[in-house]
Structure formats: C-alpha cells, structure tokens
Amino acid sequence: MQLTERHREYWRKNVRLTAILLAIWFVVTYVVGFNARELNTITVFGFPLGFYMGAQGALIIYVVMIFYYAHYMNKLDIEYGVAEEDK
C-alpha cells in the first residue's frame, strides 16, 4: 500500500525519538564511563559518583528510558492512526 505523508511523519518522529534516546544512552554509558576516574572524586549518597553511575545510576536511566519510549510510541500510534485494534 502507498504510505501517506502522515505515515512518513510518524516514522520521522519515531526515528527522532530513537536518536535522542540513543544519544542519552551513549552519554550515560560511554561519556560517563570514560570520565569515571574524574567523577569518582565527587561523592553522592556516600558513593564515589563514577562508581555509582556504573553500579546503579546508568541502570535506572536505562529502565526509565525504555518505559518512556514505550509510553511515547504507544501514544504516537493512536495519534497517527496506526495503533493495533484491540483483540
């Protein structure tokens, strides 16, 4: 079937969100990881920050990101009329 302009817009929005979340994922994992030694000089809740991010902080951000993506996309589906019909 031929895609409409609205379909294309849906996909563009999806790709944009994917790119944004991927950028956050990259920063949380690699930029923070790269600078772990320096971040360890800062203390948060009794933890050196670099260690905390690797052991907990990054993980929490990952979980939140995935749920946010699901929530956003499920809404986008309905908005653009591409949601699945209830069975």
Added chain:
Amino acid sequence: MATQTQKQFFQQLKKYYSVYTGGFIGFVILLAIAEQMGLTPKYIGYAFLFATISLYAVIGIMSRTADVSEYYVAGRRVPAFFNGMATGADWMSAASFIGMAGGLYIQGYDGLAFIMGWTGGYVLVALFLAPYLRKFGQFTIPDFLGERYGGNIVRSVGVFAAILCSFTYVVAQIYGVGIITARFTGIEFGIGVFVGLGGILVCSFLGGMRAVTWTQVAQYVILIIAYLLPVVWLSIQITNFPIPQLSYGYALQKVTEREKQINADPKELEVRAIFKQRADDVDAKLKALDKDGAAYLATERASIEKKLSDLKSAKTPDDKAIAANQKALDSFPKDTANAGVAWRKDKGANLARAAPVRAHAEAFPGKDDAAKNTARLNFLALVFCLMVGTAALPHILMRYYTTPSVREARESVGWSLFFIFLLYFTAPALAVLVKFDVYTHLVGLNFADLPKWVASWAAVDPTLVSIKDLNGDGIVQLAEIVLGQDIIVLATPEIAGLPYVISGLVAAGGLAAALSTADGLLLTIANALSHDVYYKMLDPHASTQRRLTVAKVLLLIVAVIAASVAAQKPADILFLVSAAFSFAAAAFFPALVLGIFWKRANKWGAILGMSAGLGITFYYMAMTQPWLRSLFSVTSPIADNMWFGINPISAGVFGVPLGFAVIVTVSLFTAAPDKKVQELIEHVRYPHLKGTAARAN
C-alpha cells in the same frame, strides 16, 4: 468454554503466580521449621532440588501442546509483565546468579562492565528490535533475516551464527547445574549434569516455548527471592537498613578506609614479601630454563626425585612431606615448553598476591598512564560488546515474538530490564557488603576462631576458599585469604548468620537461573534446526504434526549432546561463553538493524556483512586468545597481534563496525531489494497499517 479476553487471562495468571509465590514461601518456612527440628543440610539440599524440579515438570506437563504457534511462540499471548519475568529468567544465567557478585568483589569498578553491558543492551533491544520483530511475527531470528533479505544463504548464515552463540552457552549452563547439584547434595558432578538435563527437558520437551515461558516465570520468582533475601539480611546486620542498594555507600567508605590500613599494615607486608620471594624463585627457575633448556629441567627433576627417596628412606618418614614431594614430582612439567607455561603462570599468581590491595571503587587502575588508558579502552570496549551482544542474542530476541501486540512488546522490554535490574543493582551491593565483612571481621581474626563457613566450603571445593597462615603469626592477614568468585553468593547466608535452609534456597535460585537460561537456549538451537533448516529449507510441505515431531526429536538430540559435552568439564568454556557476545553482536546486530531502518540494505550486503563481522571477530580471537592460539598453532607474540591493546573477549568491537560498513558498501554496489521486500519493511515499521483489508470491513 468461552474464549478468554487477554485481560481475563492476565488476571488469571496474576492469581496463579501469587498463589504459587505464597506456596513457595510456605515451603521454605516449612523446611526452616524442619531444620530446627533436626533435618540435616543434605536432606534440605535434596528437598529443594527435587521439589523445584518436580514443580517445573508439573508446569511443563500442564503446558504440553500440539499446536505449532503454541510450540514456537507460546501462542503469542504472553502479557508484557510476564514476558518480562520470563525474559529475566531467560537472561540471567548461572554466571549472573552465582558468579557476578564475586566478579565484582574481585575486580571492583572494572567488574561493572558486566553490570552496565548486560543491562544497557536492552535499550538497544527496545529502540531497534523488539517492536519490529514482533510486528514481523514469525518464529525465529534467522526467519526474519531469511524473509527480509531473501534466499536460503542469509538464513543459513543466521542459523550457523545462532547455533554458534547458543551452543557454548547452553553447555555452560548445564555445567553450572552439575556444579550446583554437586555442591549442595553431594551427588557426583557427572550425575548432577544428567539431573540437570532432566530438569531442562521436563520444561521444554512437551510444550516448547509455551512450557518454557511459564516455567521461566516460576523460575524467576524463585531466583529473585533467593538472591535478595540473604543480601537484605546482611544489609540489616551491617548497616541497620533493609535496602542494601541505598545503604552500601556507607560500607564502601569503610572498605576504602580499611584498604588503606591494610596496605600499610606491617604484617600484611610480611605476607606479601613471602609471595614476592616465591615469584622471584620461580623467576630464577625461568631464567635458568631459558639458558640451559632441557638440561636444567632434567637436573631439577632429579633433585626432586632424590629428595623424595631421601624422605622415604628416613628413619621416621614424614608422610606430609612425602605426599607434597610426590605431588611436585607428578605435576612436574614434561618438557621445556610446558615448564615455561606452567612457571610463568605460577610467577603471575604469586606476583598478584604480592601486590597491594586495589581500591574497590577505583576505575581503570594501571601502573602508568598508558596502562590506565588501555584499561579504560578495554572497559568501554567490553561494555560495547556485551551491550550489542545482548541485543543480538537470538534466545532473548525470540521472547518478543510471544507478546500479543507490538504495544506489549515495547512495554515488555521495560519489564524485562526492570526484573533484571532488581538482581543487577543488588550484585554490586552484595560485593561491597561481603568485602566489608571480610576486611573488618575476618582479617585480624585468630586462626582458631575462623568462622564455620570457611572450613565447610573449603571442604566442598578448595578453589572456593582457602586461608593459610603463611607468616605463622596465628592471625589472618588479607593476603593470606584466597576467595573464589562463586563463594561470595554461596556463603552469604552463612556470613549473615542465616540458617542452612537459606543456603538451600540460594542453591535452588542458582539452579533456577541455570535451568531457565538453558531452556531458552536449547529451544533456540532446536528451533533454528527444525523450523529454519528442516521446514523452510528442506521440506516446506511438512505437516504440522511432522514439524512438531522433528522439533522435539532435535531438541532431545541437542540436549543430550550439550550434556555430554558439559560432562567432560571443558576447561575453556568460560572464555567461549563471553566470546558468544562478540559473535552475536558481529553476526546479527548490523544485519537486523539495517534490515529494519534502511530499505536499501540487500541480500549480498547482509551475507557478506554478517560473514565479514563474524570472520574478523573470530580472526582476532584466534590471534590473541591463548587457548584458540594453541588450537590454530599461532606462534607470533600476542602483543604483536593486538590492535589498540583490545582483549580478545571484546573482539566484537571490530566485528560490529565492519559488519555495518560491509553491508552498506556492498548494498550500494548491488541492486536494491525488490518491491515485496520494501513492503515488508513498511509492514514492520507500523504496528497497524490500515490497508485494503481494513477498508473492506
């Protein structure tokens, strides 16, 4: 019977599993009471082993099926929440459950590569794969590659890669089951392996994915209770607070203080000097070996033989000394090459124990800036390989075929990571709490007052824990303690002063982790063979019944082969398991992601890209990993073959970019995929395209 709505089904599952969880807790409490009344540890071990395996068997038998879609994808009606639990159990292996906290104890910050890598990969699953694979809605991962790129070559490469990654992994799980049953019940390892095989088959044989899914949910419940309970208890004892993940910062600060004291303690220095001396002695032997070769080896051997005969002919034979010398003679290297390898290893081990304690939270330690930078690069490369590998392992991706909708597939990835997260953010806390206990309570103790767990675990397996008074002062120094990786989780209940029943619970948890992962992997391999090779390539007209028979027979064969390999105790299996991540990453990730996000990617791009990615990953490992080097008789020095100092375990860091590059380049130089493929891509990108069919309604 009226057809159930998805909502009713969910409510019903919730009820079943709540009752189940309550029943399991009741079972543990009953055993605890029985222990107080005199039930011995051995029988507690048996009770856990047989009760849990029979439980899985009951679920497995109740879920038997003769329906293709039920067998391969659990009828596609597993709610997001429960699929998340099943994925959690599928994902967390014996290594995650038993070994991970120990790895963190030993490696400190550097061990976090596994924590981040094995969780962050789910972000990639959520963003790039799960919803699209669900919309595609077939049965296996090679299935998607076959449909998207067309032709049997891509499918075959996919089947090959899926088996390569999954087989070593499943062998490691069965091996883990053997070890756990042997440790907790005293059953011999070889028999333990086959008990494990039985435990795996009762779940998957009759009901395929459907049975595996519902047992995995049950296994998740057991494994998470077993993991969290002792840690929470330990946390209350050490920090007076029941949420270890929040409170271990305090313990970490204490550990850091203790590290400094220990490094300055003269008694510790004394013990470390002993190891330095031993390393120097071995070094002298190595130098002599380099100079005189076989002649030196012969004189060394002769001197041991002479000493042994002297000892034996002495008036009052010293049995201990005789045994030690006999052992030295038996294990004496048979030629110069073996001597070189063995002695260098010995020297390394002694040097490691002569070194000062490393700060737990210190990132990327090294002797100079270059070493520190290489350590950092390796850490990040490992994180990358583990993440991309996670997002490419077929047994995980396959789970997202089982949700009822794209919508639920997206949510399901969130639940998966949430349930995995519960264990993974606890493991670093456990490592620090145990370290706190060892550094403050065990170190400085009189040898006469050693806690009971030290002796009892050393008796089970001396590699788990060994403490020897090397400087003869009667007091435990940290440098005198050797802890194996697995002991951290295994001994936690006893360190926390909990009754043996909790140790049995931990064993049941480890068993659940190993069995659930093994089930998922076994199904992946058998399905790749039965669905992709047999049905799609050999006999597309096979009847439903025949397809299921073939699937079950193959499952049985693969399981038996895997168990026989595990029974051999293959020494290099651990390396192969970690290598599986690099292989999966290089083989699948580029082809899957480009297949969805780039319409221009075509068949030849995929074939060559997957092969190139796998090829370079394998080549790099073969050139730099000691065991593979000896297998392919590579003799050039390792250092010359290293690229940027990257360790062989992270070879995927070269394979993944090359895979992407080759797919893009080759695709651009060859014809674009046809219209049918373009339509397939559009089909997977939108959860529901209101096409002609919808308009007819």
